[in-house]
Amino acid sequence: MREYVNANEALREDDHGTVTAAIRLAVEDGCRKVVLPRYNARTKEMKWTFSKAIELPSDFTLVLDNCFLEQAKGSYDHLITNERSHDDAYMNDPANEAKNIAVLGEGNVILSGGEHNHLLEKTGRKYGLPSMWYQPILFWRNVNGLRVENLHFQHQRWWAVTHIMTRNAVLKNLDFYAIPHVPNLDGIDLRIGCSQFHIENITGRTGDDVVAFTALKGRGEVSMMIPGRDTDIHDVTVKNVKGDANTCYPLRLLNHDGNRIYNIDVDTIMDSSDPASGVRSGAALSIGSPFYFSKSQAVMGDTRDIRVKNVYSRGNQAVILNHVLQDTTISNVHTFSDNVNGIYTMPDGCELENVTVDHLYFAGENAGAAVCMQKVKGTLEVRHLEDGA
Amino acid sequence: MEITKLVGYTRPEGFPGKSDAVKIQKALNEAESEDVRKVVFHGQYTVDSTLYIPTQTELVFEAGTVLTYVGKGPLFTNRVANEPDKASWSFEDSLIYLKGAPGALLTGDLSFYHARYVVLEQLEIEGNVSFEFCREVRMEDDVISSPATALTVSRGCNNFILQRLTLKGGEAAVRIDASLSKGPYVTGKDADVHELIFKDSVLDGDPGIRMCANETDGIFNVQIDHLKVSGDGIVIGEGSALPKERFFNLTAQAIETEKTAVVLKNETKHCFFPEQEK
Numbered sequence: 124m125r126e127y128v129n130a131n132e133a134l135r136e137d138d139h140g141t142v143t144a145a146i147r148l149a150v151e152d153g154c155r156k157v158v159l160p161r162y163n164a165r166t167k168e169m170k171w172t173f174s175k176a177i178e179l180p181s182d183f184t185l186v187l188d189n190c191f192l193e194q195a196k197g198s199y200d201h202l203i204t205n206e207r208s209h210d211d212a213y214m215n216d217p218a219n220e221a222k223n224i225a226v227l228g229e230g231n232v233i234l235s236g237g238e239h240n241h242l243l244e245k246t247g248r249k250y251g252l253p254s255m256w257y258q259p260i261l262f263w264r265n266v267n268g269l270r271v272e273n274l275h276f277q278h279q280r281w282w283a284v285t286h287i288m289t290r291n292a293v294l295k296n297l298d299f300y301a302i303p304h305v306p307n308l309d310g311i312d313l314r315i316g317c318s319q320f321h322i323e324n325i326t327g328r329t330g331d332d333v334v335a336f337t338a339l340k341g342r343g344e345v346s347m348m349i350p351g352r353d354t355d356i357h358d359v360t361v362k363n364v365k366g367d368a369n370t371c372y373p374l375r376l377l378n379h380d381g382n383r384i385y386n387i388d389v390d391t392i393m394d395s396s397d398p399a400s401g402v403r404s405g406a407a408l409s410i411g412s413p414f415y416f417s418k419s420q421a422v423m424g425d426t427r428d429i430r431v432k433n434v435y436s437r438g439n440q441a442v443i444l445n446h447v448l449q450d451t452t453i454s455n456v457h458t459f460s461d462n463v464n465g466i467y468t469m470p471d472g473c474e475l476e477n478v479t480v481d482h483l484y485f486a487g488e489n490a491g492a493a494v495c496m497q498k499v500k501g502t503l504e505v506r507h508l509e510d511g512a
Numbered sequence: 513m514e515i516t517k518l519v520g521y522t523r524p525e526g527f528p529g530k531s532d533a534v535k536i537q538k539a540l541n542e543a544e545s546e547d548v549r550k551v552v553f554h555g556q557y558t559v560d561s562t563l564y565i566p567t568q569t570e571l572v573f574e575a576g577t578v579l580t581y582v583g584k585g586p587l588f589t590n591r592v593a594n595e596p597d598k599a600s601w602s603f604e605d606s607l608i609y610l611k612g613a614p615g616a617l618l619t620g621d622l623s624f625y626h627a628r629y630v631v632l633e634q635l636e637i638e639g640n641v642s643f644e645f646c647r648e649v650r651m652e653d654d655v656i657s658s659p660a661t662a663l664t665v666s667r668g669c670n671n672f673i674l675q676r677l678t679l680k681g682g683e684a685a686v687r688i689d690a691s692l693s694k695g696p697y698v699t700g701k702d703a704d705v706h707e708l709i710f711k712d713s714v715l716d717g718d719p720g721i722r723m724c725a726n727e728t729d730g731i732f733n734v735q736i737d738h739l740k741v742s743g744d745g746i747v748i749g750e751g752s753a754l755p756k757e758r759f760f761n762l763t764a765q766a767i768e769t770e771k772t773a774v775v776l777k778n779e780t781k782h783c784f785f786p787e788q789e790k
Contacts, residue, residue, distance in 0.1 A: 161520055229570075365707060482784055
């Protein structure tokens with residue numbers, strides 16, 4: 124058995140054909156590992172271009188070695204996904220859960236959305252265009268055991284790295300760069316049914332949330348549900364999210380429609396947006412919203428057991444708490460001179476049960492308040508406040 | 513050459529030269545000119561002059577590799593550090609990746625200036641590692657020892673992630689200093705030091721971390737967490753009193769030391785030092 128198959132050993136008519144053939148060779152050999160090198164021997168360029176997604180089988184490792192991958196101009200598909208990820212009948216069978224897939228960057232690896240294909244949320248599934256679910260650069264559906272490490276993403280066309288009904292995953296050392304010329308250029312999205320994730324060292328600049336946990340049922344998620352599997356987002360650890368979320372949030376937690384978010388541990392969120400640029404994050408952390416539901420809003424108990432520590436914001440607020448929240452602690456929260464408020468709630472208000480903010484440092488140099496909340500049911504306990512105002 | 517591109521990297525052994533330094537520099541330059549962007553080291557090298565790393569280059573030091581430096585200045589630096597006329601925003605070097613392996617050792621200083629996306633991973637270094645006007649830096653699982661300071665983060669540095677480091681210095685193990693300058697000021701960059709994350713590391717030095725600033729440039733938004741330190745944990749400030757805004761939004765928690773976790777020699781603003789609150 125070989126150590127791996129080099130993609131240049133399996134040249135075909137296009138890059139998708141080449142890599143697919145290399146994957147087949149690796150499966151037949153038993154090594155189940157393909158290395159995609161920097162040099163593309165077919166085109167003689169330092170670039171790989173894909174109009175169709177690389178589909179990875181279970182128990183497989185794809186190593187990207189200092190290479191540049193790009194979604195082809197005018198294409199409507201991912202760069203990388205698990206096998207048959209858009210075959211609903213196949214994917215929604217629990218027995219077809221994909222397992223143990225790794226995409227590992229070696230050195231300096233860039234995955235690019237290339238030139239935008241004009242597929243937007245308002246045009247998805249219209250005018251002959253496909254669903255937006257084909258837009259992410261990496262798309263993982265019904266995977267158990269996933270590693271994605273050491274990659275730079277540029278110019279994503281929508282949510283760059285998207286997970287649905289996926290569990291036991293490690294996402295590490297992922298960096299983003301997006302110019303927000305179209306909406307919703309998130310970095311990492313966990314949608315319904317994602318659990319047991321470890322997310323670490325997420326950096327860069329996105330066109331929307333850097334990391335979003337969104338347990339909703341209004342974007343086609345219903346067709347991706349798997350019988351017998353829960354649709355909650357839970358048991359996730361997040362460490363070191365340091366990014367500029369355009370006007371949105373480095374970390375957002377949002378759930379409705381009977382889906383819950385719970386057992387989330389977050390250590391260090393740094394909002395690196397630059398107020399001097401005129402565009403800054405809405406907040407470093409946002410939990411909940413009265414909007415975005417399809418069938419029913421979240422109720423008390425649906426968003427709970429969240430522990431966040433070490434929050435540094437340069438945005439309009441440091442932390443936004445909306446709608447409902449239970450059994451949550453947020454500690455060591457720092458604002459910058461340009462923050463308007465420390466802890467904030469949108470005009471629709473919120474209901475809180477056993478929610479504590481501990482050690483809040485509010486710079487207070489703008490008109491605003493360390494705690495600016497309205498229509499609050501329940502209480503927010505704030506301990507150790509240093510208010511610069 | 514096609515063969516170089518297919519191999520995907522260069523090796524110093526593939527080049528003629530009267531010294532290892534000449535061969536290594538040729539390997540770095542060829543990796544750039546052939547656009548393979550990767551140099552692999554294996555074996556023993558004696559280097560007698562500074563090596564300049566081009567932008568977008570990965571250096572891989574295979575297990576057991578030893579680079580012994582006998583020259584002056586740093587062992588490695590990035591190319592723009594040697595081009596003072598490029599001290600402006602648009603000439604930033606980027607994507608410099610140094611990856612080590614068990615038994616790989618670099619003896620000599622590493623100095624990075626005006627660079628973005630620098631990664632140092634699994635390296636053992638006998639020398640000082642320094643950064644000036646660098647951003648988006650990640651150092652993980654490195655062992656660095658120096659008779660002076662092991663790690664220096666000086667003016668204009670921001671957005672660093674430093675984790676699982678073992679650092680030994682003859683004085684401070686780490687110096688974070690917004691007032692410290694070696695190269696020219698980079699037009700278009702600010703000189704403050706900010707957005708640093710430093711965690712889960714062992715520091716043998718007294719103090720573990722020394723933080724300094726000046727009247728105009730300071731340190732802010734720093735998260736320091738879970739350090740084991742032989743001397744005082746963190747010393748903030750030096751002799752002259754600076755405005756408290758020069759040390760702003762700093763957190764130092766879980767600092768294990770038999771001496772003092774945080775020593776304040778200057779006023780600070782909105783800093784969280786829980787050991788001090790006990």
